[in-house]
Amino acid sequence: MKKYISILSLFALMFVFTGCQKKDLNTTNVSQEGSQKNNTSQSSENTNSGNSGDIVVNENSQEESVVPPPSVIDPPDTSNSAVFSNQGLDVFPQEAFQNTNATFLNISQNKIKSLPSEIGEFTKLDSLNVSENLLTGALPAEIRKMTKLRRLNASSNDLTGIPAEIGQLSNLEFLNFSGNNINTYPNEIANLKDNLLRLNISGNPFSEAQIKELEQLLPNTVIVTE
Numbered sequence: 001m002k003k004y005i006s007i008l009s010l011f012a013l014m015f016v017f018t019g020c021q022k023k024d025l026n027t028t029n030v031s032q033e034g035s036q037k038n039n040t041s042q043s044s045e046n047t048n049s050g051n052s053g054d055i056v057v058n059e060n061s062q063e064e065s066v067v068p069p070p071s072v073i074d075p076p077d078t079s080n081s082a083v084f085s086n087q088g089l090d091v092f093p094q095e096a097f098q099n100t101n102a103t104f105l106n107i108s109q110n111k112i113k114s115l116p117s118e119i120g121e122f123t124k125l126d127s128l129n130v131s132e133n134l135l136t137g138a139l140p141a142e143i144r145k146m147t148k149l150r151r152l153n154a155s156s157n158d159l160t161g162i163p164a165e166i167g168q169l170s171n172l173e174f175l176n177f178s179g180n181n182i183n184t185y186p187n188e189i190a191n192l193k194d195n196l197l198r199l200n201i202s203g204n205p206f207s208e209a210q211i212k213e214l215e216q217l218l219p220n221t222v223i224v225t226e
Contacts, residue, residue, distance in 0.1 A: 085109050085129070092116050100124075108132050108153070120145035127151040131176070135159055144168040155179045155200070167191035178224070179203040185210070190217040200224040 082102040084093045086109040096105065097118065103126040112133040120142030122128075128149060130139075135157035143149075144165035149172060156179040166172075167188025175192070178200040199214075202224050206214075211225055 079103060080124075081106070092119070097121065103127070105129070115140050117142045119143065122146060123148070125149050127153075129153045131155040131157070133157050137161065138163045139166075141165045147171065150174065152176065162186060162189065164188045171195060173197045176200040177204065181205065183207075183210075185214065187217070189214075193218050193220060196221045198222045198224065202226050 080099070080102050081104040082096050082099045083104075083106045084096060085106045087093075089107070089110040089112055092112055092115055093107065096102075096107070100121045101124050102122060103124055105122055105125055105127070106129040108129045109132045112130070113136060115130065115135065117140050119140060123145050125146045126148060128143075128146065128151070131153045132155070135154065136159065138159060138161035139154060141163050142165075143152075143163065146169060149169050151174045152169070152172060153174075153176040155176045159177065159180040159182055161182060162177065162185045164186035165188075166175075167186065168191070170191065172192050173195055175196060175198070180203070182201065182204045183206060196218060197220075199218065199221050201211075201214075206225070211223065214223055
């Protein structure tokens with residue numbers, strides 16, 4: 001009798017053990033299926049997110065194709081620089097003429113009241129920064145010799161005009177006359193329409209009619225007025 005009970009107990013234990021194995025197997029399968037679903041969902045979300053990013057990039061690309069921002073334009077060539085900024089100068093530094101082959105000339109943040117006609121000797125300039133000085137009148141006509149110039153910053157001075165010779169700088173891409181007292185411009189500025197990307201004339205007493213005329217003269221240029 002005891003032997004019979006022992007055999008029954010053994011069969012009962014085997015049944016319980018087998019049931020536990022099946023339960024664990026089912027739990028594992030459910031867990032794996034849930035993990036697969038989560039991975040699929042994450043993959044789908046990542047894919048959608050990627051598509052959204054592509055759309056944004058494409059939208060930006062379309063804008064850049066019309067008027068590229070400075071970030072996608074070739075940066076200024078500073079490989080051969082002549083820098084005299086923030087030195088308290090009240091006249092153009094004669095030392096600068098020791099390097100007339102410079103591609104970048106910076107005399108900003110001084111107290112210079114005028115530029116010498118000899119500035120035209122810098123014929124290889126890619127970028128010229130004369131901002132934040134005390135310049136009056138207009139820039140010298142000799143700037144016409146800077147035929148490689150792409151960037152000209154004459155902001156924050158006391159200029160009252162733009163020289164007609166500006167129209168001979170056909171490679172200009174960025175032109176900044178903001179923060180002056182300029183209320184007129186030469187018709188020759190229209191010669192820049194093919195390459196000029198951005199013209200900043202904010203902080204000057206231009207009338208709305210003048211601004212509209214500028215927009216017609218430079219239809220492919222972003223004109224900043226405020």
